[in-house]
Amino acid sequence: MHTEKVTLHISNWLKEYATNAKMEGFVVGVSGGIDSAVTSSLCALTGMRTLCVEMPIHQATSQVTRAQEHITQLKERFANVSDVRVDLTPVFEEFKKQAPQTENDPSLDLSLANTRARLRMTTLYYFAGLHRYLVAGTGNKVEDFGVGFYTKYGDGGVDLSPIADLMKSEVYALGSFLKVPNSIMEAAPTDGLFGDSRTDEDQLGASYDELEWAMKMKDLGMTAKDFDGREKKVFELFVHLHQANRHKMIPIPVCEIPSLWKQ
Numbered sequence: 628m629h630t631e632k633v634t635l636h637i638s639n640w641l642k643e644y645a646t647n648a649k650m651e652g653f654v655v656g657v658s659g660g661i662d663s664a665v666t667s668s669l670c671a672l673t674g675m676r677t678l679c680v681e682m683p684i685h686q687a688t689s690q691v692t693r694a695q696e697h698i699t700q701l702k703e704r705f706a707n708v709s710d711v712r713v714d715l716t717p718v719f720e721e722f723k724k725q726a727p728q729t730e731n732d733p734s735l736d737l738s739l740a741n742t743r744a745r746l747r748m749t750t751l752y753y754f755a756g757l758h759r760y761l762v763a764g765t766g767n768k769v770e771d772f773g774v775g776f777y778t779k780y781g782d783g784g785v786d787l788s789p790i791a792d793l794m795k796s797e798v799y800a801l802g803s804f805l806k807v808p809n810s811i812m813e814a815a816p817t818d819g820l821f822g823d824s825r826t827d828e829d830q831l832g833a834s835y836d837e838l839e840w841a842m843k844m845k846d847l848g849m850t851a852k853d854f855d856g857r858e859k860k861v862f863e864l865f866v867h868l869h870q871a872n873r874h875k876m877i878p879i880p881v882c883e884i885p886s887l888w889k890q
Contacts, residue, residue, distance in 0.1 A: 630804045637789050642673040651759040652676030654751050659693030661802050661811055662765040668805040669789055670763050671705040681712040682747045684719045685822040693810050715746050740820035744781025764788040767798050773842045775872025795835035833861045841865035
């Protein structure tokens with residue numbers, strides 16, 4: 628991949644889109660992960676105002692430290708970057724007090740994890756509305772169009788997606804070019820939505836390298852019959868996740884009324 632050309636292409640695309648939309652800049656949720664680090668760096672490169680927002684909810688100290696390290700470095704390099712921290716932990720806890728919950732419900736953990744993501748989306752749009760900013764998404768191609776590893780109307784609720792045509796490995800390549808801190812480059816990817824140490828691989832059942840491979844094989848028309856062993860297992864896992872989460876990747880279905888009935 629021509630990393631420098633891709634970097635400039637995305638940065639120019641972001642600036643052109645914001646200019647045409649008559650918006651003043653971008654807001655990015657910074658988590659301490661590679662995707663948000665690269666996205667915020669690309670936004671900063673536009674020269675337009677870029678607001679990095681930290682939104683911890685019972686966040687691990689390591690994630691908070693990485694996010695703050697990245698934001699500090701970005702502000703030192705780009706005068707157009709600012710930041711704000713909104714601790715959503717008390718908001719999340721108050722929500723749990725008010726929302727009815729069934730003890731030992733197997734869906735509770737996932738529902739609350741998605742609630743965290745949606746609270747963060749609401750916060751980003753609050754700042755976007757205040758400053759006439761666009762909410763820049765941080766999803767990559769494998770997450771957004773492969774396995775659907777994001778929360779609908781959470782981290783999936785954005786105005787534009789600058790890295791959604793990049794595989795995870797390509798995001799890392801841009802991260803290296805953009806001088807993202809090593810602490811982020813070397814950290815195991817995690818969504819941090821469950822308040823524990825589980826990684827993306829723990830949740831998905833395969834590494835991003837494996838999922839990228841499976842996505843490419845599916846695009847080539849391969850089926851599970853073409854593989855065996857670990858490759859077969861990963862391919863079947865990818866196909867299962869893709870189908871299960873496809874509702875996130877397609878437009879919202881609209882019930883169309885026969886025109887005759889509307890006359």
